Amino acid sequence: MASTRELWGETFSKDEIPPYPCPLCNRGTLHCVPDSFRQKISRDVEEQLETQWIDPPDAVHQFNLFLQCGIAKCGAIVSVQGDSQLVERDNREFVEDRYFYRLAPQGMYPAPPLAAVPKDTPKLLKKEFETAFALFWIDLGACANRLRIIVEKILDHQRVPAARDLATRIASFKNSEPDHATMFDALRFVGNIGSHEGKASRDTVLDCFELLQEAIGELFDQRKSKLASMKQRIVNAKGRV
Template sequence: MANLFVRDLREIAQGLPENPSEWPHIPCPTCKRAGLTLVPDSLVHEEAATSEAAYSHQEWYPDWIYGGFHCILQCHKKTCDRVRVVGRTSVYLERNEEGYQTLFSPLFFMPELPLVESFGDCPRLVRQRIEAASTVLWADPSSAANRLRSAVEALMDHHGIPRRGFSNAKSYDLSLHRRIERFKTVKPEYAQAADLMLAVKWTGNAGSHGSAIRVSDVLDAVEILDRTLHYIYDTSAEEIRRKAADIIARKGMPASQFTNLPMPPF
């Protein structure tokens, strides 16, 4: 099943339109069910002083304008936390003849937006590192990618894959790549998950080495890691198979009636 949070975040990454009624679905980090809406009169945006100073430049165009914004979002559920948003503004020329429009590009959500709907029996440290990636996703995608990579390291720790190897009575550090390969050998039933983890590792490596990681690249890694956790920790498929087998055995008869049937004579 597709990760719907990632779908929403990809739309947000394109920037929020000037008209808040046109904003995409922004998932609530508290209930993870409803969408957030703008608290009335909470949206504040202003042009930067350095942007205004550029007006006198002989080659100035409106798309040079930039600034910042902040606002508050709320869920329709009163028990959910409000979300503070801070970001940048820019100006672009709308192609449908509406002229120049302001675009809001978020840098921080507090609390952070969710990346994964359900972690199942996933270890706490793995979950914490994935959630930590969300806190910096918009402002520093490279750091977010590296935090997802560290979640894979924690996953290897949880499964007892050592961080160090031994050769000729000497120990040496095992790279994450080698650890994933060892995991695949030791637990072949998770071979598909191991192959997916390599992709997350490579994205994290690129972020560490200064490559131009984008939000979309991180969201790709999130989808892959989400599927990895599904392969390893999601037991819902087995539960559904058990229920189906039980219904077949009862030939569809409700369980409550089945248990109340008289016992046949010996």
């Protein structure tokens, strides 16, 4: 999976939902199920609107909708819920349709993958990734902490000896995998902030998912080795393959 950063914005228009990757088949993209969008406002907000205490754009609604994989043989369903709010269009030419609803998801289940996880990745590690994908929409600090846990699990799988702290384990890993070890150090720092301060920036968490995608692609799918072998095979055959 190439970088998909453009998909993971905090909000999107009700009529322009990003083509999220399917969490089940990892091949299809998700599309809104027709007529599945619902939204409501609480009674107190409704009363404030009726008395004109607040204007419609200031009223926060709660919404839910369903997305479905576009591959017929898959058809996976993802539920989405969060807040919605009227936003004025930048283009004032649409006089009759001056406002539109902008959605801010607070949860997706099952959550779309923010990184490609190779099929040979250990099952327990895949579950940790699924948890991180879900936490991305709920709590970025907790998501960052989960990424730190993923680093621990990867080191377990690589049989890096237990130590008093993660920094020591990563330092030990540098002997065999210096590039990945530096990457894991970056994830450790972000995870520590998520654990101790309970927060993390969206961009930084997305950076971490990209870094992890590269690391597990090599560690569990040997992508660099496969590419090197492919190049050498073509060279040896002088292009006649």
